[in-house]
Amino acid sequence: LLGAQAVPRSATGAAAVAPLPKGPRAMVLGDWYRVVNVSSPAVSPDGKRVAMTVTRAVESENRRHSEVWVVNTAGGEPQRWTAPSTESSTPRWSPDGKYLFFASTRAGGRGNTWAIRLDMPSGEAVQVPEYPTGSMPTDGSFAVFTDAAVPAPQVPSADPFNTMPAMARPPFDAITRPAAAARFDGRHVVDMNYKNNGTGFVPGRRVPRTWRPQQLFRQSVGDTSKKQITSTAYSHRGAVVSPDGKWVAFIADARLRSDSVADLERDSLARLPYDKVRDEAERNDADIYVIDANGGTPRKVIDWMGAESALTWSPDGKSLAFIGRPVRTKSARIYTVSVAGGAPRNLLGDWQYEPSDMDWLSTGAIQFTADIGGRSALLRADLTGKTAPKELVGGRRQLRGASYDAAGKIVAYTATSMTKPTELFVANADGTGERQLTSFNKDVNADVVWSDADRFTYKSVGNMEIEGWLMKPYGYEAGKKYPMVIYIHGGPHSAYGEGWFDEFQNLAAQGMFVLFTNPRGSSGYGADFTYSTRGRWGMEDYDDLMKAVDIVAARPDVDSTRMGATGGSYGGFMTTWMATKTTRFKAIQTDRTITDWTYWYGASDAQGLTEFEFYGKPWDNQALYDTLSPIRYVNKVKTPMLIVQSEEDHRTPMGSAEIWFMSLKKQGVPVELVRYPRSNHDLSRTGEPWLLVDRLGRLRQWFSHWLIGKN
Numbered sequence: 062l063l064g065a066q067a068v069p070r071s072a073t074g075a076a077a078v079a080p081l082p083k084g085p086r087a088m089v090l091g092d093w094y095r096v097v098n099v100s101s102p103a104v105s106p107d108g109k110r111v112a113m114t115v116t117r118a119v120e121s122e123n124r125r126h127s128e129v130w131v132v133n134t135a136g137g138e139p140q141r142w143t144a145p146s147t148e149s150s151t152p153r154w155s156p157d158g159k160y161l162f163f164a165s166t167r168a169g170g171r172g173n174t175w176a177i178r179l180d181m182p183s184g185e186a187v188q189v190p191e192y193p194t195g196s197m198p199t200d201g202s203f204a205v206f207t208d209a210a211v212p213a214p215q216v217p218s219a220d221p222f223n224t225m226p227a228m229a230r231p232p233f234d235a236i237t238r239p240a241a242a243a244r245f246d247g248r249h250v251v252d253m254n255y256k257n258n259g260t261g262f263v264p265g266r267r268v269p270r271t272w273r274p275q276q277l278f279r280q281s282v283g284d285t286s287k288k289q290i291t292s293t294a295y296s297h298r299g300a301v302v303s304p305d306g307k308w309v310a311f312i313a314d315a316r317l318r319s320d321s322v323a324d325l326e327r328d329s330l331a332r333l334p335y336d337k338v339r340d341e342a343e344r345n346d347a348d349i350y351v352i353d354a355n356g357g358t359p360r361k362v363i364d365w366m367g368a369e370s371a372l373t374w375s376p377d378g379k380s381l382a383f384i385g386r387p388v389r390t391k392s393a394r395i396y397t398v399s400v401a402g403g404a405p406r407n408l409l410g411d412w413q414y415e416p417s418d419m420d421w422l423s424t425g426a427i428q429f430t431a432d433i434g435g436r437s438a439l440l441r442a443d444l445t446g447k448t449a450p451k452e453l454v455g456g457r458r459q460l461r462g463a464s465y466d467a468a469g470k471i472v473a474y475t476a477t478s479m480t481k482p483t484e485l486f487v488a489n490a491d492g493t494g495e496r497q498l499t500s501f502n503k504d505v506n507a508d509v510v511w512s513d514a515d516r517f518t519y520k521s522v523g524n525m526e527i528e529g530w531l532m533k534p535y536g537y538e539a540g541k542k543y544p545m546v547i548y549i550h551g552g553p554h555s556a557y558g559e560g561w562f563d564e565f566q567n568l569a570a571q572g573m574f575v576l577f578t579n580p581r582g583s584s585g586y587g588a589d590f591t592y593s594t595r596g597r598w599g600m601e602d603y604d605d606l607m608k609a610v611d612i613v614a615a616r617p618d619v620d621s622t623r624m625g626a627t628g629g630s631y632g633g634f635m636t637t638w639m640a641t642k643t644t645r646f647k648a649i650q651t652d653r654t655i656t657d658w659t660y661w662y663g664a665s666d667a668q669g670l671t672e673f674e675f676y677g678k679p680w681d682n683q684a685l686y687d688t689l690s691p692i693r694y695v696n697k698v699k700t701p702m703l704i705v706q707s708e709e710d711h712r713t714p715m716g717s718a719e720i721w722f723m724s725l726k727k728q729g730v731p732v733e734l735v736r737y738p739r740s741n742h743d744l745s746r747t748g749e750p751w752l753l754v755d756r757l758g759r760l761r762q763w764f765s766h767w768l769i770g771k772n
């Protein structure tokens with residue numbers, strides 16, 4: 062049943078890949094390598110084609126591979142447009158239809174933008190320095206983009222520490238120095254942001270701190286020269302050119318203060334103890350401006366309290382739309398405002414959900430995608446803001462990356478549902494006439510019986526409605542009882558939903574029910590829901606999870622004596638928290654866990670999370686950091702636990718796992734710790750394929766051992 066794939070090495074060193082049994086059958090681990098992911102759809106300006114990124118795992122080489130593929134919107138077989146020997150992704154078409162640009166790092170090139178010529182026969186990808194990247198007017202004659210006008214300060218070539226590894230060099234502000242540069246290869250740290258999940262350790266500066274404000278530049282198509290149109294001490298962000306090419310709208314500091322002043326103010330505020338009046342007051346950090354596309358003095362369009370993003374011109378160039386969030390704890394809304402100024406109009410009113418992206422189509426419609434709980438949909442806003450947005454494409458699935466043709470008639474997007482890995486779809490922009498354009502997962506879908514899940518909602522503490530799903534075990538037969546494992550997501554502000562997910566399928570294939578919910582604190586249900594757990598982590602959200610367990614445990618087909626729990630990151634915290642509170646689970650797996658919030662605060666790269674959620678730094682509110690730390694109650698734990706942690710996880714560093722492991726070991730509680738090398742916080746999502754699959758295998762084995770009695 063396990064289906065673990067042996068990967069013997071051939072004489073050449075490449076791993077041989079064992080053939081998989083034909084289906085229909087349960088998922089085996091080797092199926093993970095067969096699932097293809099489609100992302101970043103881009104509709105050509107004429108609406109005839111869609112380009113996309115197609116990503117597969119190369120099992121024998123323990124890596125992923127991405128290519129750009131193109132399919133006709135009228136249908137037919139998708140074609141690969143980029144070389145299999147290189148990595149290529151995120152395609153976009155030039156407005157004149159002459160090029161398909163994409164991101165790729167290729168030998169002998171500058172930067173990572175490459176293009177395929179569409180106006181003449183061509184096999185090789187080329188770089189086109191005379192074709193600018195940035196926001197373009199309707200005629201596509203030039204682009205506006207932002208860049209620093211001053212070069213980054215260089216370390217002098219005579220610097221005595223130049224030969225040292227970057228992390229070993231004494232940073233600019235350091236007092237201490239190596240006794241001998243050639244003999245120290247450790248890490249010398251002076252700045253706070255010295256490590257980052259994914260990037261790893263970040264070397265300190267060898268030169269004084271400088272500011273390089275982002276300026277507006279323009280470049281004509283067919284010309285490699287770039288004209289700088291602003292020269293200011295503040296940065297320009299989200300710059301977009303008006304359809305007629307006369308104006309540029311951008312977002313900048315509300316008082317146009319220099320970047321250095323704004324940063325130093327933020328740094329000094331950040332050092333102060335938490336203060337509700339100051340820290341929760343509405344702030345106006347940024348506003349919207351317009352400037353002549355050839356430069357000049359900018360004019361403020363609106364003074365709007367909050368943070369603006371996704372600035373977009375109306376097709377007639379008279380208005381601007383933006384996504385605005387008044388304060389962190391309020392839902393983002395779509396607003397429109399006249400370029401001449403005046404009050405912005407809220408198009409979403411008090412609609413519960415939040416927009417993820419937005420397009421103002423040439424037809425005049427404003428469309429966007431939004432998470433609606435665990436599903437996501439394509440919607441059209443009411444331009445008067447009087448009625449709720451109209452859902453154009455929805456259903457029990459997740460839609461991403463809506464892309465339109467120049468006429469605003471066609472929309473392409475990717476979609477996935479519980480039993481269907483991602484594929485590309487196209488529809489009329491009003492949502493009618495939907496068609497599936499790719500079937501990259503046809504073979505694996507034919508072999509594997511993906512388990513489906515029933516959606517349910519339930520009322521929890523304070524009458525709050527919670528959304529949950531129960532996935533059936535593979536081979537489910539009415540009248541039999543099955544074990545159940547609850548999955549708990551992280552964030553805590555993220556969400557599970559209506560998409561194919563390898564982790565759920567992995568356990569369902571072993572003959573277990575998989576329960577997953579979005580307790581309060583999850584994203585996708587509006588900001589009130591998301592921030593309702595502030596200062597109360599592990600309290601009502603724990604109740605939400607346990608209520609779902611109660612509901613499911615009462616089913617005649619669930620064996621309530623064989624239940625398990627698993628979760629990662631904040632979900633990892635929650636599993637250790639559960640272990641201190643209940644013995645109703647027979648086994649728990651805790652992933653990228655957090656067991657001590659004070660340790661986490663010091664060791665993680667994301668202090669901002671608890672500074673906000675716990676009302677300050679540990680010394681501002683030590684009682685809360687302690688009360689919510691599972692390690693304080695570890696003497697209560699009786700449940701066998703599998704701990705999985707990544708050696709290079711700078712988000713939830715190893716110390717939490719180590720103290721948990723040692724504490725359980727000392728108390729005689731069955732515990733295993735698996736430490737993954739060359740892995741960070743994203744092992745389960747973007748990690749090395751062999752390690753990722755190894756982890757899935759261990760989850761299967763752990764729960765099979767404790768809940769089914771076989772391994």
Ligand SMILES: CSCC[C@H](NC(C)=O)C(=O)N[C@@H](C)C(=O)N[C@@H](CO)C(=O)O
Pocket residue numbers: 550551552553554555629630631632667668669670712713742
């Ligand atoms: C202001 S810092 C945000 C931290 C971040 N939050 C989100 C929404 O992801 C985060 O990394 N939190 C971790 C503790 C966490 O639980 N991450 C989850 C979700 O990404 C995970 O599964 O790794």
